[in-house]
Amino acid sequence: MVSRKIMVVDDDKEFLEELKEMLIFSGYEVTGINDSTIALKVARVVKPDVILLDLRMRSTSGFEIANGLKSLIETSNIPVIAMTGYYTLKEHSWLINFCGIKRCLKKPFNPLDIIAEIEKVMETA
């Protein structure tokens, strides 16, 4: 089985490190991006199977990135899972849906939950 490519975008460096490590340990191939301004460019090159995206970041926000991904043919089919401590799925559902985000996980999530989510979106993709 080819390993799945995951791209993680988060401006929290330590979190990114730990999540990357965890995903690699779980058998994924992982690209971590700390600087959200380059996320779109990298996504076009790497063409990941799933993108894990922090929504609230200091420079380019997750919403902007998700919107950008949606508008490019090469990336518009990549499922996006948002990770956020800030927005709630209930209150911001329209915003999240609007940007084509499939799923949303609330920080601090159980690492096992993110794996379950990844598998779920790839099944339906």
Next chain:
Amino acid sequence: MMENESRHLEQIFQLIPSGLFTVDTAQRITSWNRRAEEVTGYTVEEVIGKKCTIFTEYPCREYCGVFSKKIKKPITNKECTIKRNDGHLRIVLKNADLIKDENRTIIGAIESFEDITERKKAEAVLKRDKATLEMLVNKKTKELLAAVEKFNKVKRLSDIGALTAIIAHELRNPLAAIRTAAYNIKRKVQNPSLDSHLQNIEKKVLEADQIIDNVLIYSRIKPPQFEKAKLYNLLDECIATAKIRFPDCRISIRKICKTPKECFVEADQLQLKEVFSNILNNAYESFKKKKGGITIRSWFDKQGHFNISFEDKGVGIMPEDLKRTTEPFFTTKKNGVGLGLAICDQIVNLHNGNMKIESKVGKGTTVTITLPVSR
């Protein structure tokens, strides 16, 4: 000369704007001026030679001070009541003194009086108005103070609202990193002697997350989105959640509902869920031995308002703590946040409702929520 003087005196006697009369030592009236006629309705002819008790009432009838040795003369500004010849009572203010001859023997008395009935009436009205006014001012002052207090509270809330929302959210990022790091350590090291420590980290992360949730709910309470809320469904959901939340508690829940199953209240469903859940949580936590019973009652009161009460037979609340329970961050629990009842209070107020907490230490606590059925 004598005659002149006497005529002069007679003129004064008749013109003076007070009732004026004299009596002999047997209290028989010997003179009676025009103003006396006006005030009493009795003419000179009717009273001369009669005892003055014919028109006096309390207290002069029982006890005339003029001839009493105990009373200092002259008597001034004494209030008493008289009865007119048409039967009407009038209040008069009188002065009186003894009349003595050149040998200082008492030969009679002189009394002047003024009708002050109207003045008394006006005074009474004024007094009543003053009392009413004072009461009104007091009431308004109290209302004003209450409003100021409420304003300060709201202001405090909005201050902590904005700031805490930001801080609370930001805390979730480091928590996420800690939780994932703990997970990675566990998987990498595979050392059972570390497990309990890693479990503690996980547990505390979740606790911190719970605190953030509470703070956020509190800081984010918004005007309710009113809809027709079926309270029974809401309540059942909350009861189910509480049971899951406290798996090691053996608590029986009894519902005594005097309101129809299908009844609804115009309210924000999510917010009411928050209220019921918080009250239930507290009730569950009130049982030291993790077992007991909670009774939930509902009824419509005389005003037609919906009432729901949650009664537990738990530890109860000390009298000095009772009024502080709705204060933000007031808690007596080791792991408490102290926002539960503050949230309830806020939400219930936003619904124009009322929350009452009654409690006796060692006996239990009853929290009653009153909500208007429609806005």
